[in-house]
Amino acid sequence: MNKSSWVHDWNVDPDQPMEWPEIRLWDRSCELRGCPPTPLWTSLLEVHGLHPETSARTVIPSVARQDREALRRAIEASPKDHLVVLDDHPSLATPTEVEALCKFALELGRPLAWSGGNQRGLAVANALTAIRSGVGTVMTTFFGIEDQVATDQLLVNLALLGAVARDAVKLRELAEEAARLFDYVVLPSYPVIGEDAFRTGTGVHAAAIIKAEKTGDIELADQIYSGVPANWFGYEQIIEVGPMAGASNVMHWLRRNGYEATEERVGTILERAKKSSRVLEDTELHTIASAEEF
Amino acid sequence: MRGIQPSVVKKPSRPWLPSIIDRKPVELQDETLRDGLQCPSVTDPPIEEKLQILHLMERNGIHGADVGLPGAGPRAVADVTRIVTEIVDQRLKIKPSCAGRTLAVDIEPIADIAQATGKVLEADLFIGSSPIRQLAEGWDVDRLLRTTEKAVTYAVELGLEVMYVTEDTIRSNPETLTRLYRTAIECGAQRICLCDTVGHATPRGVSRLVKQMRKLVEETGERVAVDWHGHRDRGLSVANTLAAVEAGVDRIHGCALGIGERVGNTPMELLIMTLEDLGWMSPDHEALAEYVQLVSRSCRVAIPEGWPVKGVNCEQV
Numbered sequence: 001m002n003k004s005s006w007v008h009d010w011n012v013d014p015d016q017p018m019e020w021p022e023i024r025l026w027d028r029s030c031e032l033r034g035c036p037p038t039p040l041w042t043s044l045l046e047v048h049g050l051h052p053e054t055s056a057r058t059v060i061p062s063v064a065r066q067d068r069e070a071l072r073r074a075i076e077a078s079p080k081d082h083l084v085v086l087d088d089h090p091s092l093a094t095p096t097e098v099e100a101l102c103k104f105a106l107e108l109g110r111p112l113a114w115s116g117g118n119q120r121g122l123a124v125a126n127a128l129t130a131i132r133s134g135v136g137t138v139m140t141t142f143f144g145i146e147d148q149v150a151t152d153q154l155l156v157n158l159a160l161l162g163a164v165a166r167d168a169v170k171l172r173e174l175a176e177e178a179a180r181l182f183d184y185v186v187l188p189s190y191p192v193i194g195e196d197a198f199r200t201g202t203g204v205h206a207a208a209i210i211k212a213e214k215t216g217d218i219e220l221a222d223q224i225y226s227g228v229p230a231n232w233f234g235y236e237q238i239i240e241v242g243p244m245a246g247a248s249n250v251m252h253w254l255r256r257n258g259y260e261a262t263e264e265r266v267g268t269i270l271e272r273a274k275k276s277s278r279v280l281e282d283t284e285l286h287t288i289a290s291a292e293e294f
Numbered sequence: 295m296r297g298i299q300p301s302v303v304k305k306p307s308r309p310w311l312p313s314i315i316d317r318k319p320v321e322l323q324d325e326t327l328r329d330g331l332q333c334p335s336v337t338d339p340p341i342e343e344k345l346q347i348l349h350l351m352e353r354n355g356i357h358g359a360d361v362g363l364p365g366a367g368p369r370a371v372a373d374v375t376r377i378v379t380e381i382v383d384q385r386l387k388i389k390p391s392c393a394g395r396t397l398a399v400d401i402e403p404i405a406d407i408a409q410a411t412g413k414v415l416e417a418d419l420f421i422g423s424s425p426i427r428q429l430a431e432g433w434d435v436d437r438l439l440r441t442t443e444k445a446v447t448y449a450v451e452l453g454l455e456v457m458y459v460t461e462d463t464i465r466s467n468p469e470t471l472t473r474l475y476r477t478a479i480e481c482g483a484q485r486i487c488l489c490d491t492v493g494h495a496t497p498r499g500v501s502r503l504v505k506q507m508r509k510l511v512e513e514t515g516e517r518v519a520v521d522w523h524g525h526r527d528r529g530l531s532v533a534n535t536l537a538a539v540e541a542g543v544d545r546i547h548g549c550a551l552g553i554g555e556r557v558g559n560t561p562m563e564l565l566i567m568t569l570e571d572l573g574w575m576s577p578d579h580e581a582l583a584e585y586v587q588l589v590s591r592s593c594r595v596a597i598p599e600g601w602p603v604k605g606v607n608c609e610q611v
Contacts, residue, residue: 008424009464094572096536122532189552196334201334208431225492227494274366
């Protein structure tokens, strides 16, 4: 099986190929946080084409609650040299609504931008919908701070959708500088950048990753249980040992840490893991693995 | 079917939303106590706290709960048995299910628990169906079909209701899915689950997949329900679930605080709040806040800053 047949991608409709307008992401993190950018941050934004614009703008708030006539009046009343920002705060819109109102707004022939919040977990989807509908400018912040659509999550999705080159997205560098600059604590559950993004302690998942690794194909191992390939963005898959682990998890850890994966050692560690209420720390595993009885 | 009905009261004004008033009900399935606890950062709570979480699921109007994977070992069996016993003793309406691989060694403990508690259990039997999984495992489609037939038939013979789950449905071939689901339905599966196991899906992909599988189910002529199960890797889980609802699924899965494998599952409270926005639910906001806060404390998971559930404070645990 060659790589092109690894995956049947339901996201891709051969009858309706995806077309992308010119995309501009306007990262407003420093503006909304009220802090000056560092030279590194400015440089990273420039490299990614994320540097903020200074266009004069007219913001139409609660855009999803405006009916056709109200939206038409608001857009036509704005000064001709203004960028019209379709703003979904407080966030209410679903992607279906975003598509409908963006297509309507585009017919009025004014330069448009999309801005939305994430109060329902729909910010990224809404922004992607706005972009595909033809509204190519989107206002973002890194990590979605100040309730905006997250620059990072949008970049990841645009890379996965082929709208931007994945090599062009230096996500780890951006994330590390953003966390420092905005004093942002990245939770383990944060998409792609969080500690858990490519981590599993589950036996079935780990076994499949390990089998894939044994083929020698790193990409296969990276994508078998991960919709976002870790190595695209500077990360790697991690296998843990915990209550949901199987023997594969344990053997993987032992080999990686220089221990012989004997039946006895594996059995002892697995028994301990099954009794635990959480994933075991490396120090705990070393203590068990290096015990004299082995 | 007990489910969430679209309300005839339109609130608030949604001028860009097409009418969904005639949409059939959708149910909520809570995966907090199974997929949720597979998150590598969570702590598996003691059974007393799992029971409290269960009761809050009931208070929040959640219809079903996957309460564990008994095949994982004795601790899992003990907890699942206790949870199901609680549902029976307290006459809770929430319908329990258990996850398991399509293997006798996972099916039998589920059946044992059903026997011991006197409660009919749904067995959520999963098998990897994507070409990438087949490649790594050395499986061919015939093997998947044989395994499916054997497992579903056995589970049904043991008195279990079967939800048949293909892992990584969103990256699986249509022909393979058609054959697998048909086989499962012919062997007695009452429900099929379409999964975004690896967090790859987009709303467009979900819509295409659900519509095609709905058509398949209709062609069988059997009364088989369709579930959607999603993950958060691309930040699209709620949007994907909405797309699944619009395309016609019967039940949608979520976890409290979106905990789950890797960065987690679709956040249940965001689903409930979105359904409220659409006029489909009138949740008890106090119960919803309690549910979120209890899972945060019990599983030792921080509530993200600005998490939009009324009455919930961001807690760093």
